[in-house]
Amino acid sequence: MKAQQQSETRRRTTRLIGAGVIVALLLASLTGLFARGAAADPTLPPLTPTELLNRVATAQVDGMSATFTQRSDLGLPALPSGIGGGDELQSALTLLTGTHTIRVWTAGPQHSRVSLVDDDSESSVIRNGNQVWTWSSEQQKAGHATIDAKTPTARPTGAPSTPAEAIDRLLKAIGPSTEVTASGTGYVAGRPVYQLILAPKDAASLIGQVRLFVDATTYVPLGLRVLDRGGAEAVSLLASTVDFSVPAAGVFEFTPPAGVEVTELDAKASDHPTGTAKSRPETKTVGTGWTTVLVASTGTTKVTDATAKALLDSLPAVSGAWGRGRLLSTSLVNVVLTDDGRVAVGAVTEDRLYAALAR
Amino acid sequence: MSAAEKTRERRVHRSGRLFASELGLMCGRRRNQVGLATLFALVVLVGVALKVSAMRRPGSRGGDLVSAVAGNGIYLGFAGLTIEIALFLPLAVSVLAGDAVAGEANQGTLRYLLLAPVGRLRLLVVKAGALIVGSVIGAMVVAAGGVLTGVVLFGAGPLISLSGTQLSVADGLWRLALAALYVATGLAALGMIGLFISTLTEQPIAATVATAMVGTLLWVLDAVPQLDWLHPWLLVDRWPAFVDLLREPVFLDRIVAGLGINAAYGAVFFALAWLRFRGKDITS
CATH class of the missing domain: 3.30.310 (TATA-Binding Protein)
Structure with missing residues (x-):
């Protein structure tokens, strides 16, 4: 009788342990996945929006490898393939819908690589010194351009050459029409960030606000969210992993593989791939x-x-x-x-x- | 050597023998051999179809993995995985998983197995191990069969990675082997779902069909754009990420996330299978 009771207790204990193991497993996987989202906001030295923007504009890192996730929800249906005419235009159009992964590498202003990584294709723009390459795995085509070595940063159309310059210009352009507020801190890609809210003052704007996430140690922007008037997220670009070590030089090297069509692009065409001189509107x-x-x-x-x-x-x-x-x-x-x-x-x-x- | 050590050694020895006999049974079953041959035949079929279309329209070459085969036979290994990952490989694993417990119960051999001095947990671990081995064999047969067929029909050469760099043949084959192993981890996780279902019934066919349906249902859910918030949690969502091994530098984010999801599904369903199996009345 006693032995039976003992075995009954033992069985109940093992069953409890079993249930406990499962609950623990579920909890572990859930907390593991939510941990980043639920972590308390970091405490960082307070900065005024202007101070923060100045640091962003002068931010400089030796190198960076990052993966960004881009999401668009503009209320558009997924575009049917085959419209849009130009191939580059079409790949730009695909960014308007759905989720995309973008890998970015930089090593100083002379070396950069941006790769759009989709399901089983990849398109890249690679800059290695004065050599610029474009690559599309879907079309098995590469493009090549040489930037004038004497004026390595001057682009024909006056496009900004560094992200800092781009932000600087953006802020100058929107400055007077924008309300800039600092909005606490958070985490992006596991790194503490400052949050900045840029809100247009004009009521006719469809953009409700732009939230900018700035890395707290390097002041490199790690992402942004664009909210519409209703407060719904329309576009977001957020880093999922960031590494501020200088990437291997091989990352920026590109040699078109045998059997791949290579087109020579002049620098102008690479900046404006869709508008040829004849039909430019x-x-x-x-x-x-x-x-x-x-x-x-x-x-x-x-x-x-x-x-x-x-x-x-x-x-x-x-x-x-x-x-x-x-x-x-x-x-x-x-x-x-x-x-x-x-x-x-x-x-x-x-x-x-x-x-x-x-x- | 103490008595306890001796007992443990004997136990390990016994488990090893049980595992070996389980593998022997699995590989010896005629239906499993036919299933494996079907997986192989399918890549051969795809290869022949591609060869015919390449002969009709030479020179036309797209950028996706399947059309890349026309330029280099090694791609057929990757293309084979892409083609069979959605239905045929999960189906093959479902057959194995259905047999695992329900098959023994149906044949009346389960209680004899348990008469031997083997714990139920140990038996289940052996069954799960055999499913993992079966998943690896299935994925490897597809990958190797693809390379074999592709090289015979189209010849081999250095591969062009998705990033536009050149990969040597050895590098390409190594990446293909890793891709097959990654696919196998996903299949093994589905196998654990099947193992759990297999402990619920004594009809192996029912367990097989249910497991295959779970696999298909996951793919269907993964294809519905309105459910994109659910997609990262689905077992199959990151299975096709093995193509990330064809990038330079290799893109590991999705693969690591996929391995995590596979491991989580595998662990939870193995635990459920054990909870069910240890308290189960074995009547046949």
């Missing part, structure tokens, strides 16, 4: 800062591509004093394509676009 901008509207005249009213035409016809028709056209409305950007071949684009309400078109 006439453009003008209306407004300043966040609510800048870009009005382009494409000169053509005919849409030849059948898929693109079907897509265009599915958009709601709009008309006004400015003419008639179709409106592509997303949570962050509005586009009006008029029947007489003009295009107005802006992160503004559609009324602002109509006003710009009427000018």
Whole structure:
């Protein structure tokens, strides 16, 4: 009798242990996965927004390897493949929907590599000294350009050469129309970051705010979130892993493999791959800062591509004093394509676009 | 040598023998051999189809793994994994897992197994080990069969990585072996789900079908864009990440996350299988 009781107790104990093991396993996996998200915000020396922005503008690291995750939720359906004409334009369009992984390596201003890593393809832009290579695994094509060695940082179009310069310019452009506030701290890619909120003052802007995450030790931006007027996240670009050691030199070396088509790009073409000189549209901008509207005249009213035409016809028709056209409305950007071949684009309400078109 | 050590040695010896006999049974079953041959035949079929289309339209070459085969036979190993990862490999593992416990119960051999001085946990560990070995064999047969067929039909040469760098043949084969092992960890995790289901029933067919359905259901859920918040938690979501081994430098983020998910699923379902099996009444 006693032996039976003992074995009964033992069985119950083992069962309890078993259940305990499972609960522990589940908890361990859950906490392991949530640990980063749930960690308390780090305490960092307080900085005013201006101080922080100045440090961002002068931030300099010897090297960096990072993986970024980019998410877009603009309320657009996944785009059918085969529209968009140019291949580069199309790969830019795919960034507007879904989730993408981007690997970035830098070693000083002369060496950089950015690779868009999708399911089973990869496209890269690699800069090694004055050599620039582009690579697309999907098309098995490489492109090559040589940057003038005498003016290594001057690009023909005046595009910014360093991220700091780009941010500097961005801040100058948006400065007066923006409310900049510091918003505590957090973690990105396991590193403590400062958070900065940039909010447009103009009510016509579709962008509610941009949250910038700045690394607390190197002041390198590790990500941003763009929220729409309703406070929903429209676009985010966040680092998932960051390593500030200088990457191996081999990362920036590119030799086109045998059997791969190599096209020589002139530097201008590499900056503006979609607009050849002949068909480059006439453009003008209306407004300043966040609510800048870009009005382009494409000169053509005919849409030849059948898929693109079907897509265009599915958009709601709009008309006004400015003419008639179709409106592509997303949570962050509005586009009006008029029947007489003009295009107005802006992160503004559609009324602002109509006003710009009427000018 | 003390008595306790001797007992332990005998136990280890016995477990080893049990494991060897389990592997022998698994590999000796005619249906498993036919299943393995089917996995192999499928890559051969894909290879022949690609050869025919390459002969009809020479020179046209896309960038995905399947069309890359036309330029280099070694890619057929990777393409084979891509093609069979969604249905055929999970199905093969489901068959093995269905047999594991339910098969023994159905044949009435389970109680005789337990009459031998072997603990239930030990028996389950042996079954799980055999499933892991089976997963590795399945993935390896697909990868090796792909290389074999591809090299015969298209010849071999240095590979072009997804990042546009050149990989030597040895490097390519090494990466393919790692890719097959990575795929095998996922299959083994599905095998643990199957092992759990196998302890719930005495009908091996039911366990096999249920496991295969779980695998398919996971793939279906993974394909629904509206459920993208769920995708990182699904077992199969990062299975195709083995192609990240073809990048330069190798991209490990997704593979490491995938290994973690595979291990978590495997551990939880093995624990569930044990909880169920240790208290189970063995009536047949």
